[in-house]
Amino acid sequence: SQTIHQWPATLVQPVGSPLSLECTVEGTSNPNLYWYRQAAGRGLQLLFYSVGIGQISSEVPQNLSASRPQDRQFILSSKKLLLSDSGFYLCAWSKGTADTGELFFGEGSRLTVL
Amino acid sequence: AQSVTQLGSHVSVSEGALVLLRCNYSSSVPPYLFWYVQYPNQGLQLLLKYTTGATLVKGINGFEAEFKKSETSFHLTKPSAHMSDAAEYFCAVSDGNKLIFGTGTLLAVQP
Numbered sequence: 001s002q003t004i005h006q007w008p009a010t011l012v013q014p015v016g017s018p019l020s021l022e023c024t025v026e027g028t029s030n031p032n033l034y035w036y037r038q039a040a041g042r043g044l045q046l047l048f049y050s051v052g053i054g055q056i057s058s059e060v061p062q063n064l065s066a067s068r069p070q071d072r073q074f075i076l077s078s079k080k081l082l083l084s085d086s087g088f089y090l091c092a093w094s095k096g097t098a099d100t101g102e103l104f105f106g107e108g109s110r111l112t113v114l
Numbered sequence: 115a116q117s118v119t120q121l122g123s124h125v126s127v128s129e130g131a132l133v134l135l136r137c138n139y140s141s142s143v144p145p146y147l148f149w150y151v152q153y154p155n156q157g158l159q160l161l162l163k164y165t166t167g168a169t170l171v172k173g174i175n176g177f178e179a180e181f182k183k184s185e186t187s188f189h190l191t192k193p194s195a196h197m198s199d200a201a202e203y204f205c206a207v208s209d210g211n212k213l214i215f216g217t218g219t220l221l222a223v224q225p
Contacts, residue, residue, distance in 0.1 A: 032211055043217035044158075044204065051211060059212075090157055094211075100146045100165045101208035105157035 002027035006091040006106035013113055019064075019078040021109050023091030026072065031093040033074040034103065035066055038088040050074060051096075086113045116141045116209040120216035128224050133177075133192040135219045137205030140186065146208035147188040149179055152218075153201050161203070164188065175199070195223045 006023040013019060025031050035047040046059045048066035056066050063082050067075045074091060088110050092103040121136040139145055146165050150158040162173025169181040175198075179190045188205060200223045205216040 034212070036215075044215040046212055046214070049212060088155075092158075100163060101211070101213055102148065102160060102163060103158075103213050105150075105159070107157045108155065110155070 002093075002104065004091060004093055004104060004106045006089075006109055008109060009107065010110045011112070013081050013111065015083060015113055016080045019076070019081050019085070019111070021076040021089055021091075021111075023074040023076075023106060024072055025074075025093045028072070028093070028095070030071060030096065032096055033068060033072075034092040034094070035074065035076050036090045036092065038090060038108075039086075044090065048076070081111075081113045083113050086111055116145065116207045116214050118205045118207050118214060118216040120203075120205050120219050122219055123217065124220050124222070126222040126224060127195045129197055130194050133190070133195045133199065133221065135190040135203050135205075135221065137179075137188045137190065137216060138186050139188060139205075139207045141207055147179075147181060148206040148208075148213065149173065149177070149188075149190050150204045150206065150215075151175075151201050152204065158204060161190070195221075197223050197225065199223055 003026045034049045036044045050068045064078050090108045091106040094103050117140045119138045148163045149161040152158045161177050162171045164171045164181045172178045177192045202218045202220045204218045206213040
């Protein structure tokens with residue numbers, strides 16, 4: 001069966017510090033991978049998605065970047081965090097473009113920037 | 115571009131009462147539609163999905179939704195609410211490789 005892991009689960013970072021959130025999927029190959037951010041009252045905002053190694057699509061201009069160094073690994077990064085980067089970050093995967101697009105989510109990473 | 119609108123950011127029902135969470139979509143192509151549930155500090159879990167075929171879709175935990183093309187709606191219902199249904203619910207529509215989510219509806223269940 002497929003599983004998705006993301007870490008860390010919680011982190012508190014000062015403004016201006018770097019960020020690295022990691023996500024790994026097991027039990028499937030060549031998944032589509034996604035990073036969403038959830039802020040209070042704003043639903044889920046798609047930040048990045050990837051359909052293959054090294055292929056990243058950015059949905060919104062922002063202070064963040066994403067990378068996919070391996071088939072089942074997706075990393076969200078920032079060089080200098082802003083207060084507005086606080087939120088609940090969710091990694092997800094799907095089976096690919098031929099499927100219905102159903103997403104399978106990780107447990108989330110809560111980031112607080114102070 | 116595809117989008118979804120969830121009417122009512124907060125809904126409160128009594129235990130045993132009908133649950134109705136509203137979702138309207140906008141799509142230029144036949145849509146795939148989804149309802150997800152999120153419990154506090156957790157990821158999202160799929161409740162049900164509509165792809166093709168039968169327009170009444172049954173999901174987990176007694177929830178169901180009906181795809182109504184004429185109304186561009188995909189409302190989520192459950193005949194009798196349980197305390198464990200208290201959570202946030204998200205409607206979503208497929209857009210190529212992506213899912214576009216609504217802003218969510220927080221369901222409270224009163225004893």
